[in-house]
Amino acid sequence: MKHLVIILFASFLLLGGCNSSEQSKSVQTKVVCTTNILGDLANVIVGDQAEVIALMGAGVDPHLYKATQGDLMELNSADVIIYNGLHLEGKMTEIFEKLSNRKNIIAATAGVNQSKLINNSDFKGAYDPHLWFDVELWIEVIDHIAKQLSTIEELDKEKINQNKEAYISQLISLNKQVKSKISAIDKSQRVLITAHDAFAYFGRAYDIEVRGLQGISTLSEYGLKDVSELVDFIVERKIKAVFVESSVSDRSLKAVVQGCRSKGHDVVIGGTLYSDALGEKGSNAGTYIEMVKHNVNTIVENLR
Ligand code: ZN
Numbered sequence: 001m002k003h004l005v006i007i008l009f010a011s012f013l014l015l016g017g018c019n020s021s022e023q024s025k026s027v028q029t030k031v032v033c034t035t036n037i038l039g040d041l042a043n044v045i046v047g048d049q050a051e052v053i054a055l056m057g058a059g060v061d062p063h064l065y066k067a068t069q070g071d072l073m074e075l076n077s078a079d080v081i082i083y084n085g086l087h088l089e090g091k092m093t094e095i096f097e098k099l100s101n102r103k104n105i106i107a108a109t110a111g112v113n114q115s116k117l118i119n120n121s122d123f124k125g126a127y128d129p130h131l132w133f134d135v136e137l138w139i140e141v142i143d144h145i146a147k148q149l150s151t152i153e154e155l156d157k158e159k160i161n162q163n164k165e166a167y168i169s170q171l172i173s174l175n176k177q178v179k180s181k182i183s184a185i186d187k188s189q190r191v192l193i194t195a196h197d198a199f200a201y202f203g204r205a206y207d208i209e210v211r212g213l214q215g216i217s218t219l220s221e222y223g224l225k226d227v228s229e230l231v232d233f234i235v236e237r238k239i240k241a242v243f244v245e246s247s248v249s250d251r252s253l254k255a256v257v258q259g260c261r262s263k264g265h266d267v268v269i270g271g272t273l274y275s276d277a278l279g280e281k282g283s284n285a286g287t288y289i290e291m292v293k294h295n296v297n298t299i300v301e302n303l304r
Pocket of ligand 1: 063130196198216217218275276
């Protein structure tokens with residue numbers, strides 16, 4: 001009997017312990033982001049004031065991504081939801097609409113003036129969602145997200161502002177580095193060829209011609225005609241390298257490389273660029289800054 005009492009008392013303590021730790025967990029503000037690019041940004045801005053979760057990990061294509069049951073639970077328990085918008089998360093739009101009347105939802109790209117957006121070649125009246133490739137535009141996105149996060153009662157406005165300012169000054173210097181590196185590529189070779197058309201903002205910001213085989217969304221199909229047109233372009237311009245993307249199949253680009261070789265022009269796959277997702281944490285592209293540096297170095301090494 002004595003033992004039973006002790007066991008009961010011990011389990012009461014254990015259960016009590018569990019409950020209180022669960023409570024303190026649920027007290028912490030929870031920020032749920034769609035892509036890990038946004039997750040990285042949110043982490044930098046809120047610091048240790050909130051738990052930040054990214055639903056899509058390394059190598060995940062946001063255009064095709066469908067929310068899982070687990071994602072819906074994360075979204076339901078979120079205090080703040082951050083998504084890219086401009087149809088990047090094409091298959092999740094309805095979910096955000098449904099949650100919008102009872103959750104703090106931030107559309108990352110909503111704060112950028114429309115005049116700075118590039119038209120989407122796939123859908124009339126829509127815009128290209130890949131804003132993060134222009135570091136200067138991404139700074140505007142960060143500013144917008146920080147402003148929105150400052151309105152959340154549980155978060156410290158002052159800290160958010162400090163984190164934001166420190167991060168933006170890092171990005172201003174990153175932007176300068178990108179400009180100077182890309183401009184070192186000979187103008188005739190300054191052409192970036194990838195599987196899907198994600199790099200239009202990159203091209204505009206850093207003065208490099210951009211060609212993709214697929215459209216802006218990976219949902220759009222490419223045909224034999226697209227392959228042969230791209231092959232002709234590469235052969236004519238004597239382009240040295242094309243690039244695969246971490247979140248898109250490389251099958252289409254392999255067909256382009258083969259096509260060029262059959263016409264006597266040796267083009268190589270110059271490496272993997274991170275387009276719509278960061279790499280694994282701790283890899284050489286686990287943060288936004290690392291991703292931009294990795295992409296730029298890969299491009300420059302192969303085209304110079
Ligand atoms: Zn994309």
